Amino acid sequence: MIERQSEAMRNVLLTIAYDGTDFCGWQIQPDQRSVQGEIERALSIVCDRAIRVNGTSRTDAGVHAYGQRASFQSDFSIPTDKIPVAANGLLVAAADRNRKNRRTSADVAILSAEDVPVYFHARFNSVGKKYIYKIRNSHAPDPFQRNYSYSVGKALDVRAMKKAAASLIGTFDFSAFQAAGGKEMESTVRTVYGTCIYTESSSKTIILEIIGDGFLYNMVRIIAGTLVDIGLGKKSPDEIPDIISGKCRQSAGHTAPPQGLYLAEVFYKKERMLESIKMMDGEQE
Amino acid sequence: MIERQSEAMRNVLLTIAYDGTDFCGWQIQPDQRSVQGEIERALSIVCDRAIRVNGTSRTDAGVHAYGQRASFQSDFSIPTDKIPVAANGLLVAAADRNRKNRRTSADVAILSAEDVPVYFHARFNSVGKKYIYKIRNSHAPDPFQRNYSYSVGKALDVRAMKKAAASLIGTFDFSAFQAAGGKEMESTVRTVYGTCIYTESSSKTIILEIIGDGFLYNMVRIIAGTLVDIGLGKKSPDEIPDIISGKCRQSAGHTAPPQGLYLAEVFYKKERMLESIKMMDGEQE
Numbered sequence: 001m002i003e004r005q006s007e008a009m010r011n012v013l014l015t016i017a018y019d020g021t022d023f024c025g026w027q028i029q030p031d032q033r034s035v036q037g038e039i040e041r042a043l044s045i046v047c048d049r050a051i052r053v054n055g056t057s058r059t060d061a062g063v064h065a066y067g068q069r070a071s072f073q074s075d076f077s078i079p080t081d082k083i084p085v086a087a088n089g090l091l092v093a094a095a096d097r098n099r100k101n102r103r104t105s106a107d108v109a110i111l112s113a114e115d116v117p118v119y120f121h122a123r124f125n126s127v128g129k130k131y132i133y134k135i136r137n138s139h140a141p142d143p144f145q146r147n148y149s150y151s152v153g154k155a156l157d158v159r160a161m162k163k164a165a166a167s168l169i170g171t172f173d174f175s176a177f178q179a180a181g182g183k184e185m186e187s188t189v190r191t192v193y194g195t196c197i198y199t200e201s202s203s204k205t206i207i208l209e210i211i212g213d214g215f216l217y218n219m220v221r222i223i224a225g226t227l228v229d230i231g232l233g234k235k236s237p238d239e240i241p242d243i244i245s246g247k248c249r250q251s252a253g254h255t256a257p258p259q260g261l262y263l264a265e266v267f268y269k270k271e272r273m274l275e276s277i278k279m280m281d282g283e284q285e
Numbered sequence: 286m287i288e289r290q291s292e293a294m295r296n297v298l299l300t301i302a303y304d305g306t307d308f309c310g311w312q313i314q315p316d317q318r319s320v321q322g323e324i325e326r327a328l329s330i331v332c333d334r335a336i337r338v339n340g341t342s343r344t345d346a347g348v349h350a351y352g353q354r355a356s357f358q359s360d361f362s363i364p365t366d367k368i369p370v371a372a373n374g375l376l377v378a379a380a381d382r383n384r385k386n387r388r389t390s391a392d393v394a395i396l397s398a399e400d401v402p403v404y405f406h407a408r409f410n411s412v413g414k415k416y417i418y419k420i421r422n423s424h425a426p427d428p429f430q431r432n433y434s435y436s437v438g439k440a441l442d443v444r445a446m447k448k449a450a451a452s453l454i455g456t457f458d459f460s461a462f463q464a465a466g467g468k469e470m471e472s473t474v475r476t477v478y479g480t481c482i483y484t485e486s487s488s489k490t491i492i493l494e495i496i497g498d499g500f501l502y503n504m505v506r507i508i509a510g511t512l513v514d515i516g517l518g519k520k521s522p523d524e525i526p527d528i529i530s531g532k533c534r535q536s537a538g539h540t541a542p543p544q545g546l547y548l549a550e551v552f553y554k555k556e557r558m559l560e561s562i563k564m565m566d567g568e569q570e
Contacts, residue, residue: 017426017427017429018428019429064429095431105426105427105428105430105431105436106426106431107428107431109426109427109428111425111426136390140396141302141373141391141394142390142394143302143303143304143390143391143392143393143394144302144304144349146304146390146391148429151390
């Protein structure tokens with residue numbers, strides 16, 4: 001009996017995109033609308049049994065994702081390639097509840113689903129992640145950007161920010177860039193494989209891209225806030241090595257707000273991650 | 286005494302942008318959050334007296350604006366060029382109320398303020414308006430576009446849509462493109478000066494631009510819905526003249542949803558409008 005169940009057991013890896021504005025974050029919270037909660041509710045209907053998913057990254061309220069990943073195991077019967085369309089239809093209907101205007105798309109969507117070996121786990125098998133942080137740098141307000149970037153009115157020194165971002169690359173104890181609330185027992189050593197800063201002039205937006213093997217709680221937002229402080233001249237880019245070695249949260253900059261942050265990609269293969277790091281070097285120039 | 290008041294009376298024309306997602310529309314409604322209500326509350330504080338504004342266009346819930354205009358008369362003392370920054374600060378604070386995440390910009394902003402003659406009225410002095418309607422045409426869902434475009438999964442025939450859009454240009458009784466709720470006493474004759482349809486391939490979006498001397502209730506959304514029906518092959522572009530001359534709402538297409546619609550510009554000078562029509566012809570090619 002046990003053997004038959006395990007034979008029918010399937011393991012599916014999902015790629016998920018969401019606008020984090022109207023979510024309490026990735027993780028299920030009582031009486032709140034979470035991405036995980038919406039995904040699990042839709043999948044439980046599609047698979048006709050209770051589904052729990054393991055996400056790679058517990059993004060906070062307001063944080064977005066172009067490529068969150070999550071895996072789930074069950075012995076359901078729907079073909080894997082039919083899962084996205086079936087689940088997305090339910091996600092649209094759920095997002096439309098309590099909305100006056102009919103929408104034809106939801107604020108969360110499953111972009112793809114693929115079969116993976118039973119031992120595979122979306123979080124533990126990842127070799128790295130890429131985050132993007134968007135900073136709108138203009139004194140002119142843009143009502144359409146308020147949920148999608150950090151708005152900084154004063155002109156930022158992008159060259160100083162680039163220099164600072166480059167000095168974050170390497171394997172360090174990043175305690176100075178960790179918010180309270182991180183797990184104290186875990187190692188705070190992380191490797192940042194690459195960073196890149198460039199300006200998208202049409203939207204007056206400065207974009208930070210960062211790839212690492214993993215990130216501490218709020219690490220990318222504290223890095224973004226520190227880079228903004230450097231761009232404003234409140235800190236020098238030369239301070240980064242001392243901030244890292246001091247391991248003191250107070251010496252790093254402020255925590256940039258969640259709406260500028262995007263989980264861009266989760267890597268399961270080193271080659272794919274190396275390609276992404278190379279592409280970042282191209283954007284930089 | 287009356288003379289002194291009228292001497293001190295000033296008339297100011299505002300340009301306003303907003304993301305319509307979280308508003309009940311432009312017009313003040315009891316117990317709802319309207320653009321007009323937010324603007325008037327901020328201006329009443331900035332000007333230190335009760336301010337009522339006249340908007341050019343009563344956009345519906347979910348409809349956006351890049352360049353709404355509104356004028357107001359009062360005998361306040363703040364210099365005109367200081368109004369946007371002062372009011373925008375209050376608009377940000379108001380938008381942040383009830384929000385967990387601190388925002389540095391609001392979903393409505395005054396882009397500019399200028400002095401105009403006392404007889405000037407934002408609505409009655411306009412010679413025309415430009416609207417934009419955005420249709421995302423892809424089977425792949427994009428959670429970031431749900432509030433900012435009409436999502437159509439099936440491939441649209443853009444050539445047929447272009448042909449139909451061109452045949453809307455002219456002076457006609459546009460009753461067929463008017464929703465119930467329009468004022469029955471008013472003339473339903475309007476002049477469409479120009480239309481243009483082009484594809485923004487990076488976002489898989491088909492964009493309709495339309496300039497006219499004025500638009501009936503829901504006219505642009507019914508035009509957009511009719512063009513989508515034509516793009517889907519449900520109607521032929523050759524039917525447009527008959528739909529117009531039939532003056533029957535049922536023969537036109539469906540009403541496209543509000544989130545794709547943007548009030549782009551209000552014209553007060555014919556020359557500026559003619560320039561805009563010329564620019565549309567350039568985009569078309």
